[in-house]
Amino acid sequence: MSGQDRSAAIVGIHEYPSRDVEGRVSPLQIKAHSAARALEDAGLSWSDVDAVYDAGEAGPMSGFTISEYFGIKPRVIDTTNVGGSSYEYHAAHACRDIAAGKAKVALLTYGSTAHSNMARIGAGGRGGHGASPSDNLETFTGMTLVANYAMVARRHMYEYGTTSEQLAEISVATRMHAMRNPEAVKAMQDLEFVDIRETTIDDVVGSRMIADPLHLLECCMISDGGGAVVIAAPEVLRNCAKPPVWILGSGEATGYPENGGDITTSAAAQSGAQAFGEAGVRPDEMDVAMIYDSFSITVLTILEDLGFCPKGEGGRWVQGGRLRFDRPQDGPALNTDGGGLSSNHPGMRGIFLLIEAARQLRGESTSQVDGARLAVAHGNGGMLGARHCAGTIILGRD
Amino acid sequence: MADATRPLPSLNELDTRPFWEATKNRELRYQKCNDCGTVVWHPRAHCTGCTGGELSWHTASGKGTIYTFSVVRQSYHPFFRTQVPYAVAWIDLDEGPRLLSNIVGVEDPTRDLACGQRVEVQWEEHEEVNIPLFKPAS
Numbered sequence: 001m002s003g004q005d006r007s008a009a010i011v012g013i014h015e016y017p018s019r020d021v022e023g024r025v026s027p028l029q030i031k032a033h034s035a036a037r038a039l040e041d042a043g044l045s046w047s048d049v050d051a052v053y054d055a056g057e058a059g060p061m062s063g064f065t066i067s068e069y070f071g072i073k074p075r076v077i078d079t080t081n082v083g084g085s086s087y088e089y090h091a092a093h094a095c096r097d098i099a100a101g102k103a104k105v106a107l108l109t110y111g112s113t114a115h116s117n118m119a120r121i122g123a124g125g126r127g128g129h130g131a132s133p134s135d136n137l138e139t140f141t142g143m144t145l146v147a148n149y150a151m152v153a154r155r156h157m158y159e160y161g162t163t164s165e166q167l168a169e170i171s172v173a174t175r176m177h178a179m180r181n182p183e184a185v186k187a188m189q190d191l192e193f194v195d196i197r198e199t200t201i202d203d204v205v206g207s208r209m210i211a212d213p214l215h216l217l218e219c220c221m222i223s224d225g226g227g228a229v230v231i232a233a234p235e236v237l238r239n240c241a242k243p244p245v246w247i248l249g250s251g252e253a254t255g256y257p258e259n260g261g262d263i264t265t266s267a268a269a270q271s272g273a274q275a276f277g278e279a280g281v282r283p284d285e286m287d288v289a290m291i292y293d294s295f296s297i298t299v300l301t302i303l304e305d306l307g308f309c310p311k312g313e314g315g316r317w318v319q320g321g322r323l324r325f326d327r328p329q330d331g332p333a334l335n336t337d338g339g340g341l342s343s344n345h346p347g348m349r350g351i352f353l354l355i356e357a358a359r360q361l362r363g364e365s366t367s368q369v370d371g372a373r374l375a376v377a378h379g380n381g382g383m384l385g386a387r388h389c390a391g392t393i394i395l396g397r398d
Numbered sequence: 399m400a401d402a403t404r405p406l407p408s409l410n411e412l413d414t415r416p417f418w419e420a421t422k423n424r425e426l427r428y429q430k431c432n433d434c435g436t437v438v439w440h441p442r443a444h445c446t447g448c449t450g451g452e453l454s455w456h457t458a459s460g461k462g463t464i465y466t467f468s469v470v471r472q473s474y475h476p477f478f479r480t481q482v483p484y485a486v487a488w489i490d491l492d493e494g495p496r497l498l499s500n501i502v503g504v505e506d507p508t509r510d511l512a513c514g515q516r517v518e519v520q521w522e523e524h525e526e527v528n529i530p531l532f533k534p535a536s
Contacts, residue, residue: 132411133441134440137407137497138498139405140407141500142475142481142500143468143498144473147468147486151467152466154467154468209469209471210471211469212468257488258496260494263465263488385488
């Protein structure tokens, strides 16, 4: 892997442990708590931070409000918000800003109390008056978020013969990883999942239909939660406590409904090619794939779009449990923390993709892939079956 | 408590207002560029195919094909929770626009719909606008 640009690395991570704060902790408090723990993890402090990245999920004008709340005066402020993929964009921008000499220590944070707020993220029906032209044409239909993704699954089945049993492989592998992660098990207990255990294909396809063809066990949870990531320049690393996890490549892209367009191909096809190209590595070299699992179909589509298999072959490719962490010869392990399906989904999961990928490359995962050297983290923000943003980050260890 | 009703579009949204105003006459309108021929959907004030083109409004036949669909079984919305199960679909109009709507007029949406199925518009009347829903083509 010589010749790669290694200008910035993840040096600190923290995932907020609780998924149900019972209304007693605010999103800002989750962000600050996570930031402090991530800085400690890195062996750094607030005063070292000179760049802040924020999606504004805890309040408007977050560039200055979050800086004041943390008590820092950053030289770089980036408030990109592209939904759940925001944190992949933040990592890419932090890497760019550090490489340009604008910053040395970048802080990314996330906090949400979606569960405590009883936010009906998935089945809300998108009420109210349309704020945008597209909303004003679509709100009358009662399309839920689940139905939006379900329409991708339906078309994928129609074009390629993909089955619910194949999609269920994603839920089964993710739950298997969740059962090995005590925080994920606690999350499922706190959120009152029934019958918390490893699942089978039959369990998934036998669970209640939420929006055809997606079943309950193909849909992510709605939790509280948050986390933080610290990214630093090479000259900071000698002061850091943990080995660096290098950002080797990044890609950004957007997709939206187009007349005659292909709903089964997401913006990941563009962002993935960019990221892998920049990193100079191939999908088949990945040990770990952290892919935004809002729903089973999100992962299947993105696995294809990132180039793990040709378009339309994802269903057959995932069969037989190949996404499990203990089958490295079969390709990357998927969402080894238990994913949004079974561990943590407060609305914008992108930061956890970076955190678990970093754990894997440090050897700290509860479903550790032996000798993991390379990981891809791919965030999808917005709605896969309509307008969305894709952010791909390739990570590697020394 | 009054029965919950379908959320209706705003007539104050500038890009889509001409579309919704035409629905009063049961016209399903879309835009096309006079210069480059690009069919523009959703409606807006500029052509997405070229930088100088002027858009004109056209009336679609109301016939199209289901590109993909889902049947919503669970909704927390006060109106839509009373409608489950109902079908939401991306529909390719014969003239090109891909629009989102509901498919109605079938006995069981979980069994009676398919990608590629031919559909046609069926208007649902409201005071200020009519809502273009779709049913299987006759």
